[in-house]
Each structure stands twice: as C-alpha cells, then as structure tokens.
Amino acid sequence: MSSPLISFTVTHRGTPYPLTLRPDSTLASLYVQLEGLTGVPPSLQKLLYKARLRNPGDDASIVEAGIKDGLKVQMLGSTPQEIGGLQAAENEQQRINRIMRERAMKVPVKVRSTVTSSSATLNYRFHSLEPLPHLPKPSSALELLTRISNDPAICHVMQKHKFSVGLLTELAPHENPELLGLNVNRGQAIKLRIRTDAYDGFRPYLWIRKVLCHELAHNEWGDHGENFKELDSRLNKEVAEFERAAREGTHDLGGREVYEPPEELEAEVYTHVLGGSGEPSISLNESREDRRQRVLEATMNRLRKEEEQLEQSCGTAGPSATETS
Known part of the structure; x- marks a missing residue:
C-alpha cells in the first residue's frame, strides 16, 4: 500500500x-x-x-x-531579472561614487585649509550600500538605503561629527527577530531592520532614520551609558533642527521649497480625546514661532520615549556588536 x-x-x-x-x-x-x-x-x-x-x-x-x-x-528568493536590476543599481551607484571622487581630485587645495568641503563629503559618509540579495525586492531595498544615506539631515550630522561608515546594509527579520539595528566595530558596518516582519514592504522611513541615528551614536560609544544617551539625543535634536531650518526658507533656484516637512512632526502638536471629535486643540492666539517650538519639543519628547524601545532592540552593546559581516 x-x-x-x-x-x-x-x-x-x-x-x-x-x-x-x-x-x-x-x-x-x-x-x-x-x-x-x-x-x-x-x-x-x-x-x-x-x-x-x-x-x-x-x-x-x-x-x-x-x-x-x-x-x-x-x-x-529573487528572480534572475531582479538580481540583474540590483546589479544595475549597484553599478550606477559605483559610477556616481567614481564621478564624485574624480571631481574631488580636481578641486584646488586652499592655502588656509587642508580639507575641502568635497573631501569632507567623501570621507564622512556611507562608503558602501548593500541590501540582502536573498530577500524580496533587493533593488527596492537598495533604493531605500540610498535614500537614507543621502538624507540631507543625516549627511549634515555625519559631517558635523565626522562619522564614517564602511557599509550600510540591512538585517533580515527572521535572522535577527529581536534586533532593529546593529553597529559593527564602531562604524565598520551598520545594519538596519528596514523590512516588515512579513516581508511585504518596508518600515516607516522616519523610524528607520531614528534607528540609524541611534547606531551612528555607537560610532563613538559602545554601551548605552550616559555619554551615549547625550550624543544620541544631540543627533536627534540636530536632525530636527536641520529640517526645521530647511522648512523656514531654504529654496532652490526655481523658488520651490527644498524639503517637505514630514506630517508626523506637525501631528505632534495635535491633542485627541478618546471618544471626542478628534479635532486638533490649538490656541488661536499662538504665534507661528510658538507653534514651531511646540512641534520641536513634542518631537523630542517622542524621540526620547522611542529611545527606550531602541535600547532594548539594539545589538551593538551585546556580543553581536563585534561580529564581522
């Protein structure tokens, strides 16, 4: 039988x-x-x-x-066509990096400065981006990693604090279910959990960026002590202040605003009552400057609460922080 x-x-x-x-x-x-x-x-x-x-x-x-x-x-798993698209995107990124290096070499050296802004941009950045090719849509993951590596606020804090990261890559949810981020050997590599648990999409961009700021702080401090907390808080504040300054009047040659403020920041000043109408509670006598200040303060309060969750989901202070990719 x-x-x-x-x-x-x-x-x-x-x-x-x-x-x-x-x-x-x-x-x-x-x-x-x-x-x-x-x-x-x-x-x-x-x-x-x-x-x-x-x-x-x-x-x-x-x-x-x-x-x-x-x-x-x-x-x-990915199809050969998707792998080919990923390779094309990587080749394009390498081409851009080569052009940037060639331009930097052509910049004349100033007598009063040994470091040009172009060379600083090349030094204090993410030197390589690498999605995990065995996960779904690796080309989309590369686009997200490219977006966050070129984020103006992130570039600002990296150059200000002279942060250099060798590799920016992702964590697979099924391989590291307890981790949101990991900094290997203080900047040798930073790994971010950018995907949803079901692999049906990507996590919110602002949350991924928050995790990135946390891991960038580990470039200087390995544990989650007071020095780390102070630097992490400073990085988040500098990101918020950079974007606030951008919203207040930085324009391109066409007169368009360079940066569109995320709706999450504006939502912080709204108060909703359970069972109520859900209408925002904002004083009519509040000035524009007062409202902006409330947005910033509310944002920082939210970031501090999120930091507690991040510390519980960060592998940098644990044994895995010294592993190699």
Whole structure:
C-alpha cells in the first residue's frame, strides 16, 4: 500500500502555493516545482520552517527534511531579472561614487585649509550600500538605503561629527527577530531592520532614520551609558533642527521649497480625546514661532520615549556588536 500524499503550502511574497507531493519526493524536485511557480531558481530559494534536519541536502526526502501534512512554509528568493536590476543599481551607484571622487581630485587645495568641503563629503559618509540579495525586492531595498544615506539631515550630522561608515546594509527579520539595528566595530558596518516582519514592504522611513541615528551614536560609544544617551539625543535634536531650518526658507533656484516637512512632526502638536471629535486643540492666539517650538519639543519628547524601545532592540552593546559581516 502506497504512503499517503503530503499536502502543504509554500508562500512567496504573500502568494500561497498549495502543493501535494509523495513522501519520498526529494527537496530537489520541490525546488524545481517552486521555480516553475515563482521564477526563482533553486540556488536562490530559501525555505523557512522548523526543519527536522539542520541542513538537509537536496537529495533528502521532504519527510526527512521535516515537511509534513498541513505545514506552512515561507519562501524567500529573487528572480534572475531582479538580481540583474540590483546589479544595475549597484553599478550606477559605483559610477556616481567614481564621478564624485574624480571631481574631488580636481578641486584646488586652499592655502588656509587642508580639507575641502568635497573631501569632507567623501570621507564622512556611507562608503558602501548593500541590501540582502536573498530577500524580496533587493533593488527596492537598495533604493531605500540610498535614500537614507543621502538624507540631507543625516549627511549634515555625519559631517558635523565626522562619522564614517564602511557599509550600510540591512538585517533580515527572521535572522535577527529581536534586533532593529546593529553597529559593527564602531562604524565598520551598520545594519538596519528596514523590512516588515512579513516581508511585504518596508518600515516607516522616519523610524528607520531614528534607528540609524541611534547606531551612528555607537560610532563613538559602545554601551548605552550616559555619554551615549547625550550624543544620541544631540543627533536627534540636530536632525530636527536641520529640517526645521530647511522648512523656514531654504529654496532652490526655481523658488520651490527644498524639503517637505514630514506630517508626523506637525501631528505632534495635535491633542485627541478618546471618544471626542478628534479635532486638533490649538490656541488661536499662538504665534507661528510658538507653534514651531511646540512641534520641536513634542518631537523630542517622542524621540526620547522611542529611545527606550531602541535600547532594548539594539545589538551593538551585546556580543553581536563585534561580529564581522
């Protein structure tokens, strides 16, 4: 009598794929079926579930590998087309970096200064960006890492404090579920958790930037002592003040405002009552300057509360802070 078939579901990027296989089917045959369904080749597939074998080989049966009836498996992996797009984006980033280096070499050295603004920009920055290629949409992850590395407020504090980071990359939620950020060897690499737990998108940009400020402070201080807290608070305040100054009148040649203030900052001055109308409570006699000050103060209060959560989810002060990528 033949063994009963095993039915299970593999989910890739939110799409479930019901499968029914014989118990003696090999993992290699499963990978081939998944390639036909998702376009992801076996070499780029990663299946997440509680396995019976720690590292089952491709010739192991699905039963030996721990796949059983009714099991739900999550699959990670990118198609060759997506990998090609990531490589193209990386090549473009390298091209931009090369142009910046060439321009910096052409800048004449001033007699009264040994460091030009261009060389400072090249020194105090993120020297390399690297998303995790085995996770979904690596090109989108690279775009997010590029955006935050070029954030004017972040560039401002990095040059002001002379921060240099070798590599800016991401943390995989399933590999580091307890961590939001990690600074390896005081700036050798900074890793940020930019994705949602379900891999169906990315976390809010302002929250990712907040985590980044926290990890940048670890360039100077390894633990979460008072010196670290003071620097971390200063970085967040400088980011908020930089953006406030930008909102107050910095324009480009076309007369357009350079920076659009995030709605989250303006929302800090609103007071909502549970069960009430939800209308903002703002004094009509309040001046524009007073309101701006309230926005800044409310923002800093929120940042201080968030810092407590960050310290609980930061791996920099722990053993993993000295690991290499």
